[in-house]
Amino acid sequence: xxxxxxxxxxxxxxxxxxxxxxxxxxxxxxxxxxxxxxxxxxxxxxxxxxxxxxxxxxxxxxxxxxxxxxxxxxxxxxxxxxxxxxxxxxxxxxxxxxxxxxxxxxxxxxxxxxxxxxxxxxxxxxxxxxxxxxxxxxxxxxxxxxxxxxxxxxxxxxxxxxxxxxxxxxxxxxxxxxxxxxxxxxxxxxxxxxxxxxxxxxxx
Amino acid sequence: xxxxxxxxxxxxxxxxxxxxxxxxxxxxxxxxxxxxxxxxxxxxxxxxxxxxxxxxxxxxxxxxxxxxxxxxxxxxxxxxxxxxxxxxxxxxxxxxxxxxxxxxxxxxxxxxxxxxxxxxxxxxxxxxxxxxxxxxxxxxxxxxxxxxxxxxxxxxxxxxxxxxxxxxxxxxxx
Numbered sequence: 001x002x003x004x005x006x007x008x009x010x011x012x013x014x015x016x017x018x019x020x021x022x023x024x025x026x027x028x029x030x031x032x033x034x035x036x037x038x039x040x041x042x043x044x045x046x047x048x049x050x051x052x053x054x055x056x057x058x059x060x061x062x063x064x065x066x067x068x069x070x071x072x073x074x075x076x077x078x079x080x081x082x083x084x085x086x087x088x089x090x091x092x093x094x095x096x097x098x099x100x101x102x103x104x105x106x107x108x109x110x111x112x113x114x115x116x117x118x119x120x121x122x123x124x125x126x127x128x129x130x131x132x133x134x135x136x137x138x139x140x141x142x143x144x145x146x147x148x149x150x151x152x153x154x155x156x157x158x159x160x161x162x163x164x165x166x167x168x169x170x171x172x173x174x175x176x177x178x179x180x181x182x183x184x185x186x187x188x189x190x191x192x193x194x195x196x197x198x199x200x201x202x203x204x
Numbered sequence: 205x206x207x208x209x210x211x212x213x214x215x216x217x218x219x220x221x222x223x224x225x226x227x228x229x230x231x232x233x234x235x236x237x238x239x240x241x242x243x244x245x246x247x248x249x250x251x252x253x254x255x256x257x258x259x260x261x262x263x264x265x266x267x268x269x270x271x272x273x274x275x276x277x278x279x280x281x282x283x284x285x286x287x288x289x290x291x292x293x294x295x296x297x298x299x300x301x302x303x304x305x306x307x308x309x310x311x312x313x314x315x316x317x318x319x320x321x322x323x324x325x326x327x328x329x330x331x332x333x334x335x336x337x338x339x340x341x342x343x344x345x346x347x348x349x350x351x352x353x354x355x356x357x358x359x360x361x362x363x364x365x366x367x368x369x370x371x372x373x374x375x376x377x378x
């Protein structure tokens with residue numbers, strides 16, 4: 001009788017152990033996906049922001065004082081001058097976002113390429129973003145409506161950049177997990193918002 | 205209780221302790237990722253303030269005159285560094301040291317997280333910008349600290365503080 005009780009107890013505990021291990025395995029796999037996705041988007045965001053930040057810092061460098069630095073300013077497009085190779089001739093740098101159709105191959109239906117062009121060169125994809133917005137402020141803090149009209153381009157004192165990057169790969173959810181109005185998959189995301197001066201050393 | 209049952213219970217306890225360590229590690233990794241995102245937002249906020257400060261005049265005196273050239277003592281005394289009357293918000297600050305003693309809170313866009321930043325501005329010695337100077341010099345340093353102020357730290361959670369400094373020097377174009 002004692003042996004039978006031992007077997008039953010061992011079977012119950014064994015089953016519990018098995019259940020715990022399977023559960024832990026599922027948790028580990030899910031967490032790995034989430035953390036990996038989070039780390040990936042943070043890395044993508046920081047790399048893109050690093051490039052953008054460095055370039056906007058140089059906006060207006062090598063541009064004669066009587067020449068305007070910003071040539072075109074819209075919600076998702078900015079064109080400005082900066083002597084990139086220090087040859088005495090200002091170059092035209094442009095950042096703009098593409099369309100979601102251009103990244104239709106990814107699971108994420110909201111991501112789109114971010115392009116950079118120098119003068120008339122072929123646009124180069126420098127990142128993938130889900131939000132890419134500029135706001136333009138005057139010295140007095142007035143937010144200029146976009147696209148900024150040509151006569152007010154020289155009033156731009158600072159540029160606020162908002163950028164969001166989402167994981168192009170989804171963490172799928174079952175239908176029961178999706179609430180009304182939600183997307184059917186989860187995407188890790190990371191946000192960057194920064195105010196940059198349109199031109200350094202304007203008030204000394 | 206037989207030896208078999210004791211052995212099984214022992215194995216169960218061993219596995220449970222291993223699993224506890226495993227879940228703790230998973231939680232810690234999640235916290236690290238969340239902290240990294242917090243610090244990204246804190247960095248964007250801190251660097252935005254730095255950008256704004258860099259766009260201001262070196263001193264209240266140098267904002268409108270060049271009288272401080274060769275005569276630094278007419279600039280704001282170190283004990284008086286801070287906003288002047290009427291400089292009641294960052295939007296109307298007109299010189300670099302208006303940030304001194306300011307504590308500002310900002311909500312990160314797209315989240316409900318709020319970040320508080322505290323500022324200190326001091327004159328520093330041009331030959332050693334790590335040293336404060338009690339007399340006026342042509343070099344000032346802004347030290348700022350940014351941390352997440354909302355949501356508050358949960359039990360056992362540590363909130364990192366981002367510290368940043370920037371040194372500016374006075375120069376003048378003739």
